[in-house]
C-alpha cells in the first residue's frame with residue numbers, strides 16, 4: 001500500500017479517536033477534559049477532604065480528583081460512564097497505594113445515589129449541572145460539601161469561591177428528601 005495512504009489512514013484514525021475520547025461523552029452529560037493539578041488541589045483544600053470523608057467524583061474522567069482525594073485519606077467513589085476512561089481508572093486504582101479506599105463505578109452519574117457522600121466534586125458542562133441540581137438538593141445530607149470547577153451550580157450562592165481558578169464551594173443544608181434543598185451562604 002502507498003505510504004502516503006497509510007499515513008493518511010493513521011492520521012484519520014487518530015483524529016477520530018481523539019474526537020471520540022474528548023467529545024463523545026458530551027451527549028451523556030459532559031465531554032472530557034482533566035482538572036488541572038493546581039485546581040484539583042484547590043478543590044480538595046476548599047472541601048477540607050480528610051479521612052472521615054466519602055468523596056464522590058461525578059464524571060471521574062481519568063482520576064485527577066479521585067486519586068488526589070484518596071491521598072488525603074478519604075474513601076472515594078469515582079463514577080464514570082465512558083468505557084475507555086473507566087478502564088483507565090480501574091488500572092490507576094489497581095496500581096494506587098490508596099486502592100483499598102477507592103471504588104470505580106461505570107455508571108450514569110444521574111443515577112448514582114448521593115445520600116452517603118460527604119463531599120461531591122464536579123467538573124461538568126452547564127447542562128449537566130442544571131440536571132444534577134435537583135438531585136443534589138434532594139439527596140445530599142446536611143453539611144455535605146459540593147465543589148465545582150469552572151461552572152457554578154446554577155442558582156446556588158457559593159460559600160466560598162476562587163475566581164482565579166474558577167472553583168465554587170457550597171455546603172448543603174440537606175433537603176431531607178424534599179426538593180427545596182438550599183445551600184448555606186455562611187460556611188467558610
Ligand SMILES: C[S@@+](CC[C@H](N)C(=O)[O-])C[C@H]1O[C@@H](n2cnc3c(N)ncnc32)[C@H](O)[C@@H]1O
Nearest residue numbers: 025028029030034035059060061064081108109
Ligand atoms: C470534564 S471531565 C472531568 C473529569 C474529572 N472529574 C476531572 O476533574 O479531571 C467530565 C467527565 O464526566 C464524564 N461523564 C459525562 N457524562 C456522564 C454521565 N452521565 N455519567 C458518568 N460520567 C459522565 C465524561 O465521560 C468525562 O470523563
